[in-house]
Amino acid sequence: MGNSMESQRDRSSIRVIATYSGGLDSILAAVLMKRLGFDVLLLHVQHLFSTGEVGRNRLRDAAKRAGLSVRIVDASEEHLETIRRPQHGYGQGMNPCIDCRIFMLKIANRVREEEEAEFVVSGEVLGQRPKSQHLKALAIAAEESGLGDRLLRPLCANLLPDTRPVVEGWIRKDELFAIHGRSRSTQMALAEEFGVTDYPQPAGGCVLIEKSYAGRVRDAFRHLGKDEVGLTQFQLFRLGRHYRLSDSVKVIVGRNQSENERLTELAGGRIRIDPLNVMGPTTLVEGCPTEDELLLGAALAARYCDHEGRTELQMRVVSHESDRTVAVAPLSPDDPRLAAWRIG
Numbered sequence: 600m601g602n603s604m605e606s607q608r609d610r611s612s613i614r615v616i617a618t619y620s621g622g623l624d625s626i627l628a629a630v631l632m633k634r635l636g637f638d639v640l641l642l643h644v645q646h647l648f649s650t651g652e653v654g655r656n657r658l659r660d661a662a663k664r665a666g667l668s669v670r671i672v673d674a675s676e677e678h679l680e681t682i683r684r685p686q687h688g689y690g691q692g693m694n695p696c697i698d699c700r701i702f703m704l705k706i707a708n709r710v711r712e713e714e715e716a717e718f719v720v721s722g723e724v725l726g727q728r729p730k731s732q733h734l735k736a737l738a739i740a741a742e743e744s745g746l747g748d749r750l751l752r753p754l755c756a757n758l759l760p761d762t763r764p765v766v767e768g769w770i771r772k773d774e775l776f777a778i779h780g781r782s783r784s785t786q787m788a789l790a791e792e793f794g795v796t797d798y799p800q801p802a803g804g805c806v807l808i809e810k811s812y813a814g815r816v817r818d819a820f821r822h823l824g825k826d827e828v829g830l831t832q833f834q835l836f837r838l839g840r841h842y843r844l845s846d847s848v849k850v851i852v853g854r855n856q857s858e859n860e861r862l863t864e865l866a867g868g869r870i871r872i873d874p875l876n877v878m879g880p881t882t883l884v885e886g887c888p889t890e891d892e893l894l895l896g897a898a899l900a901a902r903y904c905d906h907e908g909r910t911e912l913q914m915r916v917v918s919h920e921s922d923r924t925v926a927v928a929p930l931s932p933d934d935p936r937l938a939a940w941r942i943g
């Protein structure tokens with residue numbers, strides 16, 4: 600137990616930042632702290648791979664039901680640097696989970712200082728994700744985030760070294776838990792006890808783990824250089840079919856109407872190809888294609904048009920410099936180059 604002056608401190612005067620992914624564990628950790636009498640502020644760190652606006656509204660609703668305020672911080676741009684250069688490497692895809700956890704906690708520490716909070720609470724459970732939530736990884740995350748002993752993981756705190764809230768006597772060990780592993784039974788029981796019955800799920804599996812998405816990230820890092828791969832690129836990796844025609848030229852072909860619309864929105868300085876007179880995809884060409892490569896891109900786009908056996912299609916090619924029409928023969932679906940060019 601810490602010194603008696605501190606232990607007598609009124610918990611309602613102790614501000615706590617609770618990291619909030621939207622998952623059950625994060626909300627349980629926050630509700631536990633509230634029930635123990637602390638002044639809790641939820642923090643949701645938004646990044647490119649977290650939930651969208653609809654999901655954020657669900658997070659806000661769940662926070663409201665729990666009687667907690669939530670602050671949302673958009674850290675998308677900063678998060679990209681973690682993906683480009685993780686100090687602790689990637690998981691099975693291009694997911695730098697250990698660095699990603701450190702990054703989230705760094706933001707939490709920054710918000711802690713801004714909000715004049717004493718410590719940060721996280722819903723992590725030891726061993727729940729064997730590769731990023733083992734003992735060493737949790738210790739690294741606390742240290743490298745700058746939080747050090749100002750981090751409390753109440754769901755598994757009794758399996759970890761004591762941190763400041765316990766040492767100072769603000770909280771007793773018998774108020775904390777020793778949850779370990781992937782079983783959710785203790786959390787489900789706690790959820791029932793706390794009346795946390797309706798909570799949003801965290802965003803589905805992270806795309807960085809997916810083989811095809813990870814392949815597109817790797818390809819862009821290799822051909823463009825990590826620093827050139829920005830937010831728009833990461834958004835484009837989710838859309839369409841990707842083909843690399845050469846070291847400097849990539850073609851992205853939409854797969855449906857909503858992807859076509861999104862590709863048009865994200866086109867930026869890229870060349871856009873749309874079919875004329877037939878239904879077909881919106882296609883983007885990245886890089887500086889030669890005329891032959893551009894015509895190849897148009898033929899590739901034509902392969903996915905409803906050309907009904909026509910041997911030649913008119914395709915509109917729009918760039919910053921020009922808006923013109925080219926005539927191309929659609930590539931055959933059996934063209935072996937398609938498989939060779941395909942990324943992810």
Ligand code: SF4
Nearest residue numbers: 648694695696699805
């Ligand atoms: S799964 Fe994705 S979002 Fe989650 S910690 Fe890993 S890299 Fe970050």
